[in-house]
Amino acid sequence: MQSFDWIKDTPHFSDEQLEELLSTEDKTAIETLRKRAVSTVFKIYKNSIYVRGLIEFSNYCKQGCYYCGINRMNQDIKRFRLTYEQILSTAVHGYELGFRTLVLQGGEDPHFTDEFIIKIIRGLKENCPDAAITLSIGIRSFEACQSFKEAGANRFLLRHESADEECFEKLHPNNQSFVTRKAALFKLKELGYQTGTGFMVGAPGSSISTHIKDIKLIRELKPEMIGIGPFIPHHSTVFKDHPTGSIEMTLRLLAILRIENPCALIPSTTALNTACKDGRIQGILHGANVLMPNLSPPHARESYNLYDNKVSSGLESDAHLRELGNYLNKYGYRLDFSRGDYRGSSATCI
Numbered sequence: 001m002q003s004f005d006w007i008k009d010t011p012h013f014s015d016e017q018l019e020e021l022l023s024t025e026d027k028t029a030i031e032t033l034r035k036r037a038v039s040t041v042f043k044i045y046k047n048s049i050y051v052r053g054l055i056e057f058s059n060y061c062k063q064g065c066y067y068c069g070i071n072r073m074n075q076d077i078k079r080f081r082l083t084y085e086q087i088l089s090t091a092v093h094g095y096e097l098g099f100r101t102l103v104l105q106g107g108e109d110p111h112f113t114d115e116f117i118i119k120i121i122r123g124l125k126e127n128c129p130d131a132a133i134t135l136s137i138g139i140r141s142f143e144a145c146q147s148f149k150e151a152g153a154n155r156f157l158l159r160h161e162s163a164d165e166e167c168f169e170k171l172h173p174n175n176q177s178f179v180t181r182k183a184a185l186f187k188l189k190e191l192g193y194q195t196g197t198g199f200m201v202g203a204p205g206s207s208i209s210t211h212i213k214d215i216k217l218i219r220e221l222k223p224e225m226i227g228i229g230p231f232i233p234h235h236s237t238v239f240k241d242h243p244t245g246s247i248e249m250t251l252r253l254l255a256i257l258r259i260e261n262p263c264a265l266i267p268s269t270t271a272l273n274t275a276c277k278d279g280r281i282q283g284i285l286h287g288a289n290v291l292m293p294n295l296s297p298p299h300a301r302e303s304y305n306l307y308d309n310k311v312s313s314g315l316e317s318d319a320h321l322r323e324l325g326n327y328l329n330k331y332g333y334r335l336d337f338s339r340g341d342y343r344g345s346s347a348t349c350i
């Protein structure tokens with residue numbers, strides 16, 4: 001019998017160890033990994049599960065990412081964009097429900113110019129003064145990101161999607177490159193954003209070895225937030241017949257990322273919950289500590305289909321939130337509505 005004792009205390013797994021963790025069929029070893037992930041996050045954030053209010057404000061996109069259902073070539077979806085007033089009222093509704101992080105997420109929609117984004121950030125700051133503002137709006141210029149920061153944005157999500165250049169190129173048209181994406185992430189850190197990155201597990205062209213590169217990019221970047229989920233095909237993309245990424249692989253990667261990044265804020269993602277019935281809690285039981293319920297109005301939620309069957313149930317009422325809270329309590333967790341900033345300054349974190 002091979003010994004997996006090293007799972008309990010290795011600070012950074014070697015490439016060989018990562019390979020073993022991602023390919024072994026030894027259930028005890030994987031359970032050891034999971035338990036270590038859970039105890040790692042507990043030391044920093046206790047049993048808090050932070051909630052972020054997600055506002056999907058536009059599914060227009062100028063990009064042509066091959067895997068994504070809202071890519072510009074897709075003629076088959078209803079496009080929508082929220083007005084300034086709708087964005088603000090959605091945010092205020094979330095704020096009144098207690099959310100203290102608001103995430104503005106959208107396709108790369110030229111209608112939302114840099115000036116318009118600044119106006120939205122200012123509006124949010126005015127109406128929801130103590131809420132953290134997270135942007136998830138693709139790549140913008142350094143100057144634009146700087147002015148968003150000055151206007152009051154605190155965090156920025158930009159997944160790298162794959163840290164393997166060949167895989168990145170398979171997933172994106174050639175106006176995008178891994179080198180540019182990586183540089184943009186480091187710029188966001190330089191600007192002082194709490195920065196989030198992440199990738200799709202089992203995306204076309206990915207493999208254990210490309211996921212090891214993802215883990216190593218995350219070591220290098222040290223992001224404050226890490227979001228991963230299984231790839232899920234969308235019926236009107238070229239990858240419509242590609243299988244959904246493995247749930248088990250996603251959960252193992254989550255656990256590894258948690259162990260290596262004790263202070264990171266890691267969501268249990270919608271993709272995980274879409275691909276797996278109890279994905280939301282499984283993510284938490286593998287070290288995730290964030291949930292991002294959708295606050296957008298129903299018509300927006302229904303059309304923001306990055307992949308097929310995306311779970312679109314909202315958590316827009318007190319009753320829904322209480323239900324989620326009770327559900328988490330059963331597993332020993334509690335919903336935490338505070339801003340939930342990164343605790344990186346703590347001595348326990350790297």
Ligand code: 5AD
Pocket residue numbers: 067068069159161198199200229230231232233234271306307
């Ligand atoms: N399957 C899973 N995740 C996807 N995303 C986009 N398309 C898909 C898909 N088909 C993810 C990307 C993007 C995030 C907003 O959604 O990682 O960064």
